[in-house]
Amino acid sequence: MSTQTQLLRFITAxxxxxxKSTLIGRLLHDSKSIFEDQFSAISKTSEKRGMGxxxxxxxxxxxxxxxxxxxxxxxxxxxxxxxxxxxIIGDTPGHEQYxxxxxxxxxxxxxxxxxxxxRRGVLTQTRRHTYLASLLGIPHIVLAVNKMDMVDYSQAxxxxxxxxxxxxAAPLGIDNPVCIPLSALNGDMVVDRGxxxxxxxxxxxxxxxxxxxxxHDVNTTDFRFPVQWVxxxxxxxxxxxxxxxxxxxxxEISVGDEITILxxxxxxxxxxxxxxxxKLQTAFAPQSVTLTLADEIDISRGDLFVRxxxxxxxxxxEFRAVLCWLSETPLEKSRKYLVKHTTRVAKCLFxxxxxxxxxxxxxxxxxxxxxxxxxxQVQLKVQQPLVFDDYATDRATGSFIVIDEAxxxxxxxxxxx
Amino acid sequence: MSTHNFTxxxxxxxxxxxxxxxxxxxxKNPALLFSGGKDSIVMxxxxxxxxxxxxxxxxxxHIDTEHNFPEVIACxxxxxxxxxxxxxxxxxxxxxxxxxxxxxxxSKPRNPFQSVTLLETIxxxxxxxxxxxxxxxxxxxxxxERIFSFRDEFGQWDPKNQRPELWDTYxxxxxxxxxxxxxxxxxWTEMDxxxxxxxxxxxxxxxxxxxxxxxxxxxxxxxxxxxxxxxxPGEKVEVATVRFRTVGDMTCTAPxxxxxxxVEEIIEETATTRITERGATRMDDQTSEASMELRxxxxxx
Numbered sequence: 001m002s003t004q005t006q007l008l009r010f011i012t013a014x015x016x017x018x019x020k021s022t023l024i025g026r027l028l029h030d031s032k033s034i035f036e037d038q039f040s041a042i043s044k045t046s047e048k049r050g051m052g053x054x055x056x057x058x059x060x061x062x063x064x065x066x067x068x069x070x071x072x073x074x075x076x077x078x079x080x081x082x083x084x085x086x087x088i089i090g091d092t093p094g095h096e097q098y099x100x101x102x103x104x105x106x107x108x109x110x111x112x113x114x115x116x117x118x119r120r121g122v123l124t125q126t127r128r129h130t131y132l133a134s135l136l137g138i139p140h141i142v143l144a145v146n147k148m149d150m151v152d153y154s155q156a157x158x159x160x161x162x163x164x165x166x167x168x169a170a171p172l173g174i175d176n177p178v179c180i181p182l183s184a185l186n187g188d189m190v191v192d193r194g195x196x197x198x199x200x201x202x203x204x205x206x207x208x209x210x211x212x213x214x215x216h217d218v219n220t221t222d223f224r225f226p227v228q229w230v231x232x233x234x235x236x237x238x239x240x241x242x243x244x245x246x247x248x249x250x251x252e253i254s255v256g257d258e259i260t261i262l263x264x265x266x267x268x269x270x271x272x273x274x275x276x277x278x279k280l281q282t283a284f285a286p287q288s289v290t291l292t293l294a295d296e297i298d299i300s301r302g303d304l305f306v307r308x309x310x311x312x313x314x315x316x317x318e319f320r321a322v323l324c325w326l327s328e329t330p331l332e333k334s335r336k337y338l339v340k341h342t343t344r345v346a347k348c349l350f351x352x353x354x355x356x357x358x359x360x361x362x363x364x365x366x367x368x369x370x371x372x373x374x375x376x377q378v379q380l381k382v383q384q385p386l387v388f389d390d391y392a393t394d395r396a397t398g399s400f401i402v403i404d405e406a407x408x409x410x411x412x413x414x415x416x417x
Numbered sequence: 418m419s420t421h422n423f424t425x426x427x428x429x430x431x432x433x434x435x436x437x438x439x440x441x442x443x444x445k446n447p448a449l450l451f452s453g454g455k456d457s458i459v460m461x462x463x464x465x466x467x468x469x470x471x472x473x474x475x476x477x478x479h480i481d482t483e484h485n486f487p488e489v490i491a492c493x494x495x496x497x498x499x500x501x502x503x504x505x506x507x508x509x510x511x512x513x514x515x516x517x518x519x520x521x522x523x524s525k526p527r528n529p530f531q532s533v534t535l536l537e538t539i540x541x542x543x544x545x546x547x548x549x550x551x552x553x554x555x556x557x558x559x560x561x562e563r564i565f566s567f568r569d570e571f572g573q574w575d576p577k578n579q580r581p582e583l584w585d586t587y588x589x590x591x592x593x594x595x596x597x598x599x600x601x602x603x604x605w606t607e608m609d610x611x612x613x614x615x616x617x618x619x620x621x622x623x624x625x626x627x628x629x630x631x632x633x634x635x636x637x638x639x640x641x642x643x644x645x646x647x648x649x650p651g652e653k654v655e656v657a658t659v660r661f662r663t664v665g666d667m668t669c670t671a672p673x674x675x676x677x678x679x680v681e682e683i684i685e686e687t688a689t690t691r692i693t694e695r696g697a698t699r700m701d702d703q704t705s706e707a708s709m710e711l712r713x714x715x716x717x718x
Contacts, residue, residue, distance in 0.1 A: 007425040076560045077553045079606045086425040088604055100581055107583040228438045233471040241470060247435045247585075276466040287427075288434035288467070301442050326581045340586055343442070401586045408590040410580045 005081065008214060011090040011105045011138075013129035014115030019146045022055075023115065023184035024078060024091060030191035031206060033080035075105045084210045099359065099373040100326040102129065103413055106136035107399070110217050111209070113142045118151045118181070122164045128359045130165075134172040135322060135375070135415065137395055139217045141169070141177040144205060149183040153196045178212075180205055218285045219394045223251035223259070223307035226342035226397075227299060231290055243274055243290035244299060246343070249396035251310060252284035253291075258308040261299055262387040263315045267308055269294040302344035304387040304397070313389045313397060320354070320417050322391075323370070323378045327404065327411035331370040337411070339382055341400035347383040348402070354378065370412075377417070391415035426613055430463065433601040435585060436564060437467040437548065440599050441474040443589040444546035447599075450535075451477040451504070453485075453493030454664045455621050456550035456602060459610055461496060462617050463601060475548070476503040480535045482527040483510055484645060484666040492622040507538040524645055526669035536572045545591055548599045554606040565589060566598045574598075607662070608687050615680040627660045627678045638671045 014020040027033075046055045078089040090105030106112065112133040116126055133141055143165055151157045162179045169177055180189060181200050188194030191206045203211070231243035253259070253270055260267050273280040274290040283289045291305070306313060325331055331350065339348040354377040356367035370376055391398030402412035440447050449464060451457045464473050477497055481490075497504035509527055512518040512534045520530075539547065553560045563582045568574060580588055591597055602610075614621060631642040633652045639659065640646055645668050648654050659672035660683070677683045 005425045006423075007428040077604070078560065079554045079604070081606070081608065086606075086609070104581045104583055108585070228435070229442045229468075231468065231471050235470070238470045243470075245438055245467070247431060274470075276469050284423075286431050287423075288431040288438070340588065342586075343439075395584065399584050399586065401583055401588060403588055403590060408588070408592060410583070410588045413581070413583045 005083070006085050006214065007088070008085050008111065008209060008212075009088040009090065009109045010111040010113060010209065011092055011102070011109045011133075012113045012115060013092060013102055013106075013133065014146075015117075015123060015125040018115040018117045019184045020115050021091075023113075023144065023146060023182075023190065024089060025055075026184045026187055026190045027089075027206065028078065028080055030187055031080055031082060075101050082206065082210055087209065099128070099132065099375075100324065102132050103136060103324045103326070106133060106138055107413065109136075109138050110214050111140040111142065111212065112138045113144050113205075114177075115144050115146055116161060116165070118145050118147045118154075118157055118161065121161050122168065124360045126165070127168060127362070130169055130174065131172060131357075131359055131362060134169075134174055135324075137391060137415075139214070140212055141174050142205070142208065143177045143179040145179065145181045146184050148181045148188065148197065149186050153181070153183075153188075155181075155199045158200075178202070178208055180208065218396075219250035220285065221251055222310040222389075222394070223253050223257075223305070224249045224285075224313070224389070224394060224397050225253070225259075225291070225305040226344070227301055227303045227305065228343050229301060230299070241292070242296075243292050244305070245288070245290045246305075247288045248283055248285040249342070250285050250394050251307065252282055253305075253307060254282040255280075259293075259305045260308045260312070261297060262304045262306060262313065263385045264303070266297050268297060302342075304342065311393075313387050315385050315387050317382050317385050318351075318380065319386070319388065320377060320379050321400070321414040322357075322417060323376050323402070323415075324413045325370040325372055325374045325376070325411065326413060327409055328372050329404070329407075329409075329411065330372075331412070333369070336405070338403040338405055339380070339386070339400050339414075340403060341386050341388065342397060344384075344386060345403075346386065349381045350378050351381050352379045378414075380414075388416050390417060392417075426609065426616060429602075429605055429609055430466065430613070432585070432604065433463045434467040436587070436599065436601040437464055439587050439589065440546050440548060441468065443587075444597075446542070446544050447475040447546040447548060448478045448505075448542065448544045449473070449475050449548040450550070451479055451493065451497070452550075452664075453479070453489040453496070453622060454550070455610060455614060455625060456552065458492075458496065458619055458621055459602060459605075459613055459617075460548065460550045461500065462613075462619055465500070473500075473502050476505050478505045478507070478538060478542075478544075478547070480531055480538060481506055481508045482531060482666055483508055484527050484668055486622070486624055486661075486664055486667055486670075488622040488624045489664045492620070496620070505538070505542070507534055507541075509534050512537060524668055526666045528666050528669070532572065539572070539596060544596060546589070546597050546599055548601060550602055551600045552605050552607075552610075553600075553603050559603075562600070562603070564600055564603045566600065567591065568596050568598060570594045572596075608684070611680060611684045611687055615684060622664060624661050624664060624672075625683070627658055627675045627682075629656050630659050630672065631655070632657045632659065632672070639674065640671055641667065643667045 012020050076091045080087050092102045092105045114129050145158055145161055158181045181197055182189035188196050189204045193204050225246050225248050227244045228246040231245050233241050255270055257270050258267055270291055271294045272292040273283045333350050336347050339346050353367045355364040356376040389397045398416045400414045401410050404411045518530045518533050563579050565587045631654050632639050633648050660675040661672045677686045
């Protein structure tokens with residue numbers, strides 16, 4: 001593995017029996033990412049349970065409680081690498097009650113594999129997973145039609161499922177899903193092509209993962225830099241040094257560029273781009289850097305730098321968002337919560353719930369309240385102005401979490417519209 | 418971004434820096450757990466990248482089992498001194514003297530007791546966040562742990578009741594008495610660590626490289642001979658060429674036979690090895706499939 005590989009994060013979504021764990025196990029096994037001691041542990045367990053062959057799905061079983069119940073209860077992260085890419089898999093369970101886990105894993109993914117059982121076709125869960133993938137703005141969608149071995153590797157059956165899926169996915173903005181027939185159990189079209197699916201001319205799953213273009217998954221045009229931490233060494237050598245540390249969330253910046261500091265609105269120029277490895281002339285998303293500025297301006301954590309020439313974000317105390325409620329404790333509209341948006345935390349109120357979305361039918365319903373796994377369009381008021389973009393324009397500056405001050409729990413995830 | 422040539426190591430590094438800065442900005446009294454092992458040495462370089470030219474906004478803390486390899490302790494002290502950062506060391510011996518740890522057998526691993534001294538140290542200094550160098554690829558329980566991992570008043574991790582973690586928006590809030598463990602290199606693998614050590618030319622304890630050492634073979638493991646581990650009657654001491662993939666408690670950290678004497682050779686070996694890091698080197702994790710999960714629930718790391 002070279003040091004020039006790219007990083008790709010993906011999730012797998014499917015219902016309980018679609019063979020999701022087997023698919024991940026197959027990817028790890030056939031890409032030679034499984035170690036002997038892991039393999040011998042699952043061989044022993046498979047034998048203990050009286051299974052004929054080694055059950056690859058056991059590789060993704062994590063916690064003791066799950067091993068006892070034989071189900072996956074939370075998001076688990078897996079890693080493997082090919083000569084071209086390093087992969088982070090967010091493994092999410094398919095149960096009805098765990099929408100929140102899929103939302104969690106989807107929030108950082110570049111790509112989603114939506115898994116379908118070829119015998120059962122497009123199900124309610126498929127719609128739900130696809131809707132959530134589109135809601136969370138995952139740039140690349142793969143439809144993996146699994147268990148092709150159970151339908152005699154039938155091209156007609158595959159075409160039928162793909163046609164139905166496309167019809168459903170297009171209105172969600174998923175115009176061109178990559179659809180792959182495969183058998184995770186037998187290993188056809190996962191890493192190796194196998195010899196049963198000769199009628200299929202597209203890429204095998206891993207080949208697609210290795211080659212899909214991900215360079216433009218972040219907004220590369222409009223510079224966004226939330227100030228994270230103010231660097232003031234106050235040593236003899238760096239007596240007057242005042243740097244603003246943070247990660248470039250979108251776009252790029254060069255020394256001399258004019259920037260606007262929001263929400264205050266003052267402008268100045270970038271004097272230096274400082275890193276441990278030396279000063280840079282230009283920096284880009286998602287680099288973490290420290291900026292020094294031409295003028296002395298009162299700036300603190302939570303302020304956002306934008307390049308004055310770029311598209312400007314909105315600055316407001318009121319906005320609409322799609323909210324996914326994650327907590328077992330329902331929303332109480334009369335209460336104040338905290339919003340954490342980029343590096344700023346503010347008190348907030350939910351002034352109205354426009355509607356709740358039925359994730360299975362996508363129908364809109366009026367709602368007075370929100371409980372765990374509910375998705376709804378809401379209107380928020382915040383105590384101090386936030387600087388934001390639409391989630392569709394910029395995932396980093398268009399997203400926020402909601403925290404319950406009483407318990408300090410993260411109770412909701414929001415996407416600004 | 419391909420025009421910018423942004424590699425997976427660059428992406429992981431930037432993510433880790435971002436996490437460390439969130440801790441510095443939002444937590445009142447954080448600490449960085451530093452053992453002198455390779456993962457925590459990578460953490461130090463990431464902290465330099467996050468905070469220089471300023472000093473680190475937290476002290477380095479080591480919970481010393483007194484079962485450590487002397488080369489690792491020497492490296493710990495050297496790196497802390499070179500960086501000019503404050504190092505706090507608290508020893509299991511202190512807890513033993515206080516009576517909060519009772520040791521029955523000196524030759525047995527001390528990892529199960531580390532959590533006691535860690536929790537006592539957290540209380541002594543009032544730390545609300547501890548940065549640790551754990552990775553999700555190390556072990557099944559860690560694969561499910563959040564980057565910001567919340568602990569209750571007893572330092573316990575409840576795997577079924579974790580805060581959802583979305584985007585890179587981290588919830589750092591705790592009530593007094595509670596704290597969080599933060600793992601900035603969660604998404605790094607053993608291979609990433611070695612590639613980064615190579616790229617950054619990091620100084621690590623020499624026992625990570627192949628060297629000659631007296632060992633005994635016991636129950637399929639190669640065990641280093643030390644003042645804590647002596648051959649039992651009938652066991653033969655031999656000199657083998659070995660290196661350590663992890664450097665923990667001397668009584669339960671096994672080296673692997675290897676001739677890799679440079680980072681490049683280790684990377685090559687890591688790419689072709691067929692045994693996981695912990696599987697090969699940590700005898701205490703082999704006891705039960707759930708042993709790490711149980712230790713974490715008790716407040717370990």
